[in-house]
Amino acid sequence: MKIYKSTHTTKISIPLFMSRVKAGFPSPAEEYIEAKLDLNSYLIQHPSSTYMVRIEGDSMIGAGIYSGDLAVVDRSLQPKNQDIVIAVVDQEITIKRLVKTKKGITLCAENPNFEPISFTNEQELTIWGVVVHTVRSMKR
Numbered sequence: 375m376k377i378y379k380s381t382h383t384t385k386i387s388i389p390l391f392m393s394r395v396k397a398g399f400p401s402p403a404e405e406y407i408e409a410k411l412d413l414n415s416y417l418i419q420h421p422s423s424t425y426m427v428r429i430e431g432d433s434m435i436g437a438g439i440y441s442g443d444l445a446v447v448d449r450s451l452q453p454k455n456q457d458i459v460i461a462v463v464d465q466e467i468t469i470k471r472l473v474k475t476k477k478g479i480t481l482c483a484e485n486p487n488f489e490p491i492s493f494t495n496e497q498e499l500t501i502w503g504v505v506v507h508t509v510r511s512m513k514r
Contacts, residue, residue, distance in 0.1 A: 417507050423450035425503070427460060427467075434458070434469055436484030443510045445469060447503035454504075462500040463491055469505065 418424045429443045437458060439445065445460070453459050455474040460467060461481055470481035470491065479499060481491040493499045 417446050417509070419506070420448055420450040423503075424448050424506075426509075427469075429469060429508075433483035433485050433488045434471075437471065439469065439484070439505075439508050440510065443508045445505045446507040446509065448506050449503040451504040451506070453501050458505040460502040460505065462502060467502070472501070 425447050426444050427447060429439055429445055430441055432441055434440075439458070445458075447460050451457075453472050455472065457472050458469065459472045459481075460469055461472075462468075463481065468481070470483055473480040473482050473490075477492075479493045481493075481499075483490070
């Protein structure tokens with residue numbers, strides 16, 4: 375898993391159309407533009423604690439996260455039950471859904487081909503952050 379640090383210094387605003395696209399694209403006429411959208415501001419709420427990782431593997435396909443996607447990860451957020459997190463398990467970085475119960479913590483894949491990873495109070499689990507967005511290139 376490759377890690378990218380957010381510098382959040384470049385501001386590029388692109389048009390955000392107020393029309394939602396169902397089966398086509400609206401006319402790019404000026405009257406349809408709702409606002410200018412800066413992707414850095416949209417994707418990154420806490421620049422000093424945000425990084426990106428490139429996903430490898432198919433354990434999260436049920437959550438719509440595919441190999442090659444970029445995950446935007448915020449370290450400043452407290453991980454909550456059902457959040458998708460970046461975690462270190464046995465010195466390996468992974469992306470999984472965090473499930474908290476009275477019995478302990480489980481990291482769950484979103485693919486039935488992968489077994490859940492359960493933790494008790496004696497085991498060490500390091501959460502590197504909460505996944506807040508994913509970015510996918512349609513040209514691979």
